[in-house]
Amino acid sequence: MEHYNMNLTLKVWRQKNQSDRGQFETYKVSNISSEMSFLEMFDVLNEELIQEGKDPIAFDHDCREGICGMCSMYIDGKPHGPWQENTTCQLHMRAFKDGDTITVEPWRANAFPVLKDLVTDRTAFDRIIQAGGFISVNTGNAVDANALPIEKAKADDAFAAAACIGCGACVAACKNSSALLFVGAKVAHLGLLPQGEPERKERVLNMVAQMDKEGFGACTSTGACEATCPKGISISNINRLNKEYLVASLVSEK
Amino acid sequence: MRLLAFVPYFCSDFLTHNLVSMTWKQVFTSSVGRKLTMGLTGIFLILFLVVHAGLNACIWANDGGVMFNKAAHFMGATIVIRILEIGLFVFIFIHIIQGLILEASNRSKRGTPYAVNYGNRGSKWYSRSMGLLGTLVLLFLILHWIHFWIPSRFTGTPEVTYDNKTYHDLFTLMKEIFAELWVVIVYVLGCISLGYHLAHGFQSAFRSLGVHNKKYNNMLTSLGYGFAVIVPLAFAMMPVSMYLGWVS
Numbered sequence: 001m002e003h004y005n006m007n008l009t010l011k012v013w014r015q016k017n018q019s020d021r022g023q024f025e026t027y028k029v030s031n032i033s034s035e036m037s038f039l040e041m042f043d044v045l046n047e048e049l050i051q052e053g054k055d056p057i058a059f060d061h062d063c064r065e066g067i068c069g070m071c072s073m074y075i076d077g078k079p080h081g082p083w084q085e086n087t088t089c090q091l092h093m094r095a096f097k098d099g100d101t102i103t104v105e106p107w108r109a110n111a112f113p114v115l116k117d118l119v120t121d122r123t124a125f126d127r128i129i130q131a132g133g134f135i136s137v138n139t140g141n142a143v144d145a146n147a148l149p150i151e152k153a154k155a156d157d158a159f160a161a162a163a164c165i166g167c168g169a170c171v172a173a174c175k176n177s178s179a180l181l182f183v184g185a186k187v188a189h190l191g192l193l194p195q196g197e198p199e200r201k202e203r204v205l206n207m208v209a210q211m212d213k214e215g216f217g218a219c220t221s222t223g224a225c226e227a228t229c230p231k232g233i234s235i236s237n238i239n240r241l242n243k244e245y246l247v248a249s250l251v252s253e254k
Numbered sequence: 255m256r257l258l259a260f261v262p263y264f265c266s267d268f269l270t271h272n273l274v275s276m277t278w279k280q281v282f283t284s285s286v287g288r289k290l291t292m293g294l295t296g297i298f299l300i301l302f303l304v305v306h307a308g309l310n311a312c313i314w315a316n317d318g319g320v321m322f323n324k325a326a327h328f329m330g331a332t333i334v335i336r337i338l339e340i341g342l343f344v345f346i347f348i349h350i351i352q353g354l355i356l357e358a359s360n361r362s363k364r365g366t367p368y369a370v371n372y373g374n375r376g377s378k379w380y381s382r383s384m385g386l387l388g389t390l391v392l393l394f395l396i397l398h399w400i401h402f403w404i405p406s407r408f409t410g411t412p413e414v415t416y417d418n419k420t421y422h423d424l425f426t427l428m429k430e431i432f433a434e435l436w437v438v439i440v441y442v443l444g445c446i447s448l449g450y451h452l453a454h455g456f457q458s459a460f461r462s463l464g465v466h467n468k469k470y471n472n473m474l475t476s477l478g479y480g481f482a483v484i485v486p487l488a489f490a491m492m493p494v495s496m497y498l499g500w501v502s
């Protein structure tokens with residue numbers, strides 16, 4: 001692809017802290033290379049803001065290679081921007097043209113309150129994981145990984161579900177702010193493997209209960225989450241969770 | 255006297271033992287449980303639609319409504335069906351209440367709206383508008399009950415006699431009601447709302463019940479689209495053919 005430079009107008013959500021009302025600010029950036037990532041463009045802008053003695057724009061990021069799930073910008077109406085199966089940090093400026101105006105917002109959901117500018121508090125996901133997104137094992141020698149036979153198809157499905165990086169884009173895209181793609185991915189990933197099998201029923205009941213407590217909405221199977229997920233997590237994981245939940249609530253001792 | 259002493263014991267025993275288990279309560283109140291009940295009641299209502307459409311298709315027998323009136327009489331007079339009717343109303347009620355609660359609660363989860371709308375990527379407008387479509391169907395249903403169900407159960411309809419037996423003449427009632435153009439238009443609009451409601455609801459109901467195999471999901475989606483077109487179309491054709499005088 002041909003390399004080019006561009007001048008852009010950015011409308012960015014600025015909010016001092018959780019109690020501030022917040023508003024959009026407009027910025028101009030010039031000479032942005034089409035080879036830059038979206039976050040590098042923000043780095044350039046922030047350098048300029050610092051030089052002018054202004055407060056730089058706060059945004060989350062860590063690995064910048066699409067694997068950690070920290071970056072979280074809602075760009076022109078799409079979480080992680082216009083490309084599919086892609087994270088904000090891996091969105092390149094060649095997705096835009098010279099003269100474009102880009103609107104950047106934080107994830108919007110009551111369960112993900114804005115801390116500052118584009119940074120949201122996503123610890124609700126951590127608490128959902130703590131409620132059941134694990135397997136309990138005794139300490140001691142690590143067991144030989146190949147000792148347990150696992151059906152290939154199941155291993156593949158579990159692996160595909162395990163690709164979730166916990167970014168929260170599914171919540172951001174969903175009209176109901178539902179976290180069920182994330183929770184479904186975890187429940188399917190662990191439930192499909194023999195190591196996760198023993199705690200299967202408690203897991204789904206506890207994780208769903210925690211999810212509701214955190215204030216996420218209910219899934220209505222619209223499909224927006226699947227289309228937005230940077231890791232292509234399939235909505236069939238949600239259906240699988242529904243089944244697990246139905247079975248667990250029918251046979252639970254409580 | 256000694257026997258009576260057991261009464262308070264039984265009462266307290268009854269109260270301390272939960273009649274409904276914890277997880278069953280969750281099935282009705284958790285986010286996943288709510289959609290489970292939506293799916294379950296939805297599938298029951300889908301089955302009812304098949305029966306209702308099949309029965310009403312008797313108007314096209316072109317026999318002056320004899321077959322239709324007799325079929326309707328059978329539905330009203332058979333005890334099993336009257337019991338199922340109670341079940342139907344309970345299910346409709348649960349479907350409506352759960353649906354309204356779901357919609358209200360889901361709408362409350364994003365305090366600050368986005369400046370730029372997410373749009374259609376991955377989802378259809380009707381999938382995102384189930385609350386609205388459901389409400390339109392409900393409004394239509396209320397009108398429909400006023401037109402047919404209430405007269406046939408309570409306030410009375412015209413009557414007709416075949417072989418010395420009197421029947422409700424619902425056929426004549428239909429002809430009277432569907433002589434008005436605005437009624438026909440409202441019914442057709444109601445059927446269109448139902449069609450879109452089913453286009454999402456049919457396949458989504460099975461997902462909510464946990465069908466996750468891709469082959470079944472694909473099958474159910476195609477089946478759902480077919481159902482969502484054919485059944486509402488059959489319903490819509492009834493007032494239209496009455497209005498245009500296609501049935502006699």
Ligand code: SF4
Pocket residue numbers: 069163164165166167168169170171181182185228229230231232233
């Ligand atoms: S399911 Fe996809 S969108 Fe949701 S948290 Fe995981 S990686 Fe992010």
Ligand code: FES
Pocket residue numbers: 060061062063064065066067068069070071087088089090
């Ligand atoms: S910064 Fe790690 S995924 Fe984007």
